[in-house]
Amino acid sequence: xxxxxxxxxxxxxPVSIGAGxxxxxxxxxxxxxARRELDDRTAPLAxxxxxxxxxxxxxxxxxxxxxxxxxxxxxxxxxxxxPYTGVLCISVVLLVQTFFADGxxxxxxxxxxxxxxxxxxxxxxxxxxxxxxxxxxxxSVTIASFSGALVSVPASAxxxxxxxxxxxxxxxxxxxVATAMISVHVLxxxxxxxxxxxxxxxxxxVRPDLVHGVxxxxxxxxxxxxxxxxxxxxxxxxxxxx
Amino acid sequence: xxxGHAHPLYRAGTSGVHGLPPxxxxxxxxxxVFAVVATPQEQMWAFGLYAxxxxxxxxxxxxxxxxxxxxMAIELPFVAFALLLPFVAHGPRIEVLGVGLSHSGLxxxxxxxxxxxxxxVAMILVGATTEPRALLLGLERLRMPALLTQxxxxxxxxxxxxxxxxxxxxxxxxxxGFEARGFRDVTVLARxxxxxFLRSYERGERVYLAMLSRGYDGRMPVxxxxxxxxxxxxxxxxxxxxxxxxAVASWILAP
Numbered sequence: 262x263x264x265x266x267x268x269x270x271x272x273x274x275p276v277s278i279g280a281g282x283x284x285x286x287x288x289x290x291x292x293x294x295a296r297r298e299l300d301d302r303t304a305p306l307a308x309x310x311x312x313x314x315x316x317x318x319x320x321x322x323x324x325x326x327x328x329x330x331x332x333x334x335x336x337x338x339x340x341x342x343x344p345y346t347g348v349l350c351i352s353v354v355l356l357v358q359t360f361f362a363d364g365x366x367x368x369x370x371x372x373x374x375x376x377x378x379x380x381x382x383x384x385x386x387x388x389x390x391x392x393x394x395x396x397x398x399x400x401s402v403t404i405a406s407f408s409g410a411l412v413s414v415p416a417s418a419x420x421x422x423x424x425x426x427x428x429x430x431x432x433x434x435x436x437x438v439a440t441a442m443i444s445v446h447v448l449x450x451x452x453x454x455x456x457x458x459x460x461x462x463x464x465x466x467v468r469p470d471l472v473h474g475v476x477x478x479x480x481x482x483x484x485x486x487x488x489x490x491x492x493x494x495x496x497x498x499x500x501x502x503x
Numbered sequence: 504x505x506x507g508h509a510h511p512l513y514r515a516g517t518s519g520v521h522g523l524p525p526x527x528x529x530x531x532x533x534x535x536v537f538a539v540v541a542t543p544q545e546q547m548w549a550f551g552l553y554a555x556x557x558x559x560x561x562x563x564x565x566x567x568x569x570x571x572x573x574x575m576a577i578e579l580p581f582v583a584f585a586l587l588l589p590f591v592a593h594g595p596r597i598e599v600l601g602v603g604l605s606h607s608g609l610x611x612x613x614x615x616x617x618x619x620x621x622x623x624v625a626m627i628l629v630g631a632t633t634e635p636r637a638l639l640l641g642l643e644r645l646r647m648p649a650l651l652t653q654x655x656x657x658x659x660x661x662x663x664x665x666x667x668x669x670x671x672x673x674x675x676x677x678x679x680g681f682e683a684r685g686f687r688d689v690t691v692l693a694r695x696x697x698x699x700f701l702r703s704y705e706r707g708e709r710v711y712l713a714m715l716s717r718g719y720d721g722r723m724p725v726x727x728x729x730x731x732x733x734x735x736x737x738x739x740x741x742x743x744x745x746x747x748x749x750a751v752a753s754w755i756l757a758p
Contacts, residue, residue, distance in 0.1 A: 268581055270540055270618025277540070292650050301719070302711045303650060308657020309707030310700075312665040315658065317696050319669070323683045332696070341700060353655045360638055361512060362626040363577050365619060366536045433591060433608075452689075459693030464700060471704065 266355070266364030267371050267421075274367075276428030281370030287378045288352055294345030298473075303346065310342050311350040315357065322456060335376055335417075336384025336410035337457045341464065343473045344385040351377040371424060379420045384413030392475050399465050402472055406461040411454030418446035512574070512630045519738065520564035520632045524731040525641025527739035532629045534743035536622045538750040544614035546753035550621065556745055557624050566631045574627045581619060588612040635659050644730075653723055657710075665703050672699065 272280075295303050314334040321331055334354075339347030352373050358364055364372050388409035395401035422439045429438075461472060469477045515521075520528075535553075542549045561571060589608035629638070636659060643652040672695050681691060711719075731739075 268578065268615070268619035269536055269622030270615050274537075274541060288651065289648070292648055295650070301715075302708075304653035304723075305657055305711040305714065306704065306707040307654045309661055309665070309703045309710065311654060311658040312661045313700050313703035315662060316665045316669045316703075317699060319666070320692060320696065321683075322689050322692055323685055341704075349651065349654055353651065353658055356655060357635070357658060359626065360630055360635055361577065362574060362623040362630065365622045366533055366626060367540050367622070433588070433611075437591065455689055456693045456696065459690050460697045460700065463694050463697035467697075468701060471701075 266358065267368040267375075269365030269367050271365075271368060271429070272371060272424060273428040276424055277367045277371060279370075279427075280374045280424065284352070284370040284373035284378065287348060288373065291345040291348040291352075295343070295349050298343040298346050303349075306342065307346050307349050307353070310338060310346070311353045311357075314338055314350055315354050318354075322452060332456050333376060333380065333414065333453060335380035336388070336406070336413040336453070337460060339381040339385035340388055340406050340409065340457070340461055340473055341471055344381050347381045347385065348373075348377045351381065375417045375420050375424075380413040380417040383416040384409040387412050389475075397475065397477050399462060399469075399477065402465045402475065402477065403458045403462040407454040407458035409454075410457035411450045414450035414453050415443050415446040418442040512627075513634050514566060514570065514631045516565055516632065518564045518632070520560065520628075523632075523735055523739055524644075525633050525637040526644045527641075527731050527735050528629050528633055529638065529641045529645065531739040531743050532625050535625050535746045538743060538746035539621045539625075540618055542618075542750050542753045543757045544610055544617070546757060547613075549749050549753040550617045552749050553621050553746060554624075556742060556749075557621065557628065560628055560742055561624075564628060564632050566628060570631065571624055571627050574631075575620070575623060578619060578623050582616065585612045585615045585619075588615070649722065656723075657707075661703075661706070661710075664706070665699070668702055669695075669699055 295307060299306055314337075317332050317334055317337075319331070335347065335351055338350045341347075342350065355364060355369065355372050355376065359366060359369055386409075388405045391405035391408055392401060395405060419439075419442075422435070422442055425433075425438055426435050465472050465477065539550075539553055542553075558568075561568065588611050589604040591605075591608065633641070636656070639652050639655050639659070642655075643649060676691070676695065681688070683689075683692060
């Protein structure tokens with residue numbers, strides 16, 4: 262159960278070129294948007310986040326029945342560093358993977374469109390939508406990021422099926438492709454949702470400012486207790502933590 | 504950090520292919536792959552010629568075939584998918600060893616396998632003869648937005664650091680007896696991912712401050728324009744030129 266990058270020759274030329282134009286326009290838009298999100302800090306922060314996504318994709322998660330899957334990270338990146346920077350990070354990861362011959366040169370536009378633009382737009386859109394209606398606390402962040410990541414994966418599979426209907430080179434019935442792609446990706450999406458939710462939840466516990474676009478209501482402030490609150494006859498400690 | 508951080512993908516050498524400026528190689532490989540993708544699948548001889556062209560380039564660059572084949576392993580999941588196609592595709596069936604295979608499915612499998620493999624080999628050859636850093640420089644010289652190449656540069660520069668950090672976390676988990684067995688262990692791994700993100704992001708913040716203190720103003724200094732000469736462009740055009748001739752011939756000969 263691994264997400265496979267589209268190689269050369271899977272889609273015909275018009276679809277590859279069309280998706281390339283969409284991807285170029287999307288990346289152009291995101292370059293402007295990322296400047297707004299991060300200004301001068303864009304290059305180092307987005308670069309390190311891209312390196313993180315690349316590394317996180319190498320971690321295999323057991324999903325049961327002896328199979329394992331890995332994170333795709335579109336929704337995760339968008340929730341943590343913002344949608345524009347998120348698309349840039351995914352695009353750069355895909356670009357470097359193209360250097361490693363993972364994913365075709367002519368299919369780069371398709372890969373960016375599916376795994377970058379569609380999954381980030383859907384994942385982040387759902388996340389923000391839910392956060393707008395849910396109370397602003399950590400459990401809502403967990404629920405919203407689970408839902409966003411869960412839907413983002415089948416959404417990008419659906420976009421794949423759409424492109425396949427336009428210009429797939431294999432002679433398969435569209436219904437079969439749609440059923441197979443979407444049912445498999447709903448399962449992958451559940452895994453992606455759980456991983457994203459736990460990851461975002463633990464980050465929100467430490468650095469709530471890193472959950473993008475959401476200001477969480479702070480938890481109860483730390484209380485200082487003085488000696489008067491402690492029971493009087495505490496047995497002498499072992500002298501370890503003096 | 505420092506010297507000696509070359510990627511395992513890269514094979515240092517002094518051949519003519521190594522010496523070409525990266526932007527020439529990038530344009531050449533993209534043009535070559537487009538020629539391959541545009542070739543009708545029925546013209547099998549054309550794909551043979553493409554493979555021969557790549558073999559010549561590999562020999563000229565002194566990249567051993569075993570190296571290329573090992574790197575091809577990245578394509579394996581897709582090969583599995585392509586091999587499935589003859590069984591699930593539509594259309595008239597033909598008998599092969601008593602199994603009914605779809606005629607068009609066989610063609611699709613061949614089409615995808617041939618084109619994906621040729622593209623992968625071409626890219627592996629570029630990667631083997633060009634450092635990743637130089638590839639990004641090439642992209643920048645081809646007018647790719649500077650911000651994008653900067654992000655990619657930072658990613659490549661810190662990739663080993665982040666992956667090393669991830670490995671140390673795995674060792675730490677393992678030395679405490681953790682082994683990912685079932686779905687419930689996902690939470691442990693996801694918390695590691697969270698810690699990895701925080702460490703990466705905070706490293707990014709420190710890198711940014713270090714850059715600011717050295718006078719960073721949003722742009723990286725260009726140290727070397729590195730314009731390619733006409734001769735270098737001509738040398739780089741040999742492979743895609745030959746491929747384009749084959750592609751045109753395959754179209755003319757197509758029924």
